[in-house]
Amino acid sequence: MDIKEYISSGIIEAYVMGLASEEETRILDCIQSNNPEVKQAILDAQNTLEDFASQQAIAPPPALKSAIWAKISEENQENNEIEESVVEPVTTPLYPSQSIENNKAPLKWFAIAATILLVASISLNLYFNNTQNSIKEQLATLTTAQKNNELAYQDLKSKWDLVNRPNVKTIPLLGVEKHPDMKAVVxxxxNSNDVYLALENLPVAPQDQQYQLWAIVDGKPVSLGVFDQNAAASVQKMTAVTSAQAFAITLEKRGGVASPTMENMYVMGKV
Known part of the structure; x- marks a missing residue:
């Protein structure tokens, strides 16, 4: 099992947020007890969530505490007035009964407690809802960044693999006079005559145009195909060529042309 792929699969975040299944949790508990890298990834994810919660924490409204204490003070005052107005009976009955007001007093306190709990519950729900939404947004940002990092990693890995292949020659294509800062790599x-192209810093082509790669064979341009900038891979395999003295790229109409438009040449490089 590739530990890095396992860590980047999203299972760590699901585990930390309590969204992983029971089976996934058991597997991850087993792996982290034997793999320090996975255990550290779990700790990092937990710290990240805690940081988000701290940064996005929303305190209950300042007026809430004052409103609650004012309500309690008001009820205390009413109860004191009721107790002072009660007249003690002259005779004591054989079976003394509680006053109606004393029976109502606990109910009032229950009402106060219920009110406090309701207000506190609403405040906490708003707090946790805002915090949860913030965490979701941050996780979405992290997920996007992770995907971008993975694409960048795959791009570098593709180029590294090509450079380290036996008999692969790296040919830089540098900008011509009209486009001095442009660059591409062939x-x-x-041995196989395979050709791979990577556009290093050429701008995105208009919707109705594409970059077209040319090989100069015996002094004549030979089309090796167009470069699809919408493709997932930044290094694309082009048409093979048996021999070439140079390579060049022009900007042509979508689908390519039979002969290069010389004034639209961007880069060129000799083999």
């Missing part, structure tokens, strides 16, 4: 596998 990876030419000299």
């Amino acid at each position: 990876y030419f596998e000299q």
Whole structure:
């Protein structure tokens, strides 16, 4: 099992937030007890969530405490007035009974407690709802960043794998006079004649146009296909060529053309 892929699968975040299934939880508990890297990833995720909660914490309204104490003081005052107005009977009955007002007093305190709990519950629900939404937004941002990092990693890995292949020649294509800062790279596998192209900093082509790669063979341009900038891979395999003295890229109409438009040439490089 690839531990890095397992960590980046999202299971750690689901585990920390209590969203993992019982089976996933058992498996992760077993793995983390034997793998320090996974255990550290869990600790990092827990710290991240705690940081989010701290940063996005929303305190209950300041007036809530004052309103609650005012309500309690008001009820205390009413109860004191009721107790002072009660007249003690002259004779004591054989079976003394409680006054109606004394029976109502506990009910009033229950009403006060229920009111306090209701207000506190609403405040806490609002607090946790806002915090939860904030955490979801932060997790979505982290997920997007993670995906971007994974794409960048795959891009670098693809280029690294090509560079380290035997008999692969790296040919930088530098900007021409009209586009001096532009750059692309051709990876030419000299045994199989496979050609791979990576656009380093060429701007995104308009919707109706595409970059087209050309090989200069015996002094004549030969089309090696167009580059699809909507593709997931930044390094794309082009048409193979048996021999080439140079490579160049032009900007052409979508789908490519039979002959290059020289004034639309962006980069060129010799083999």
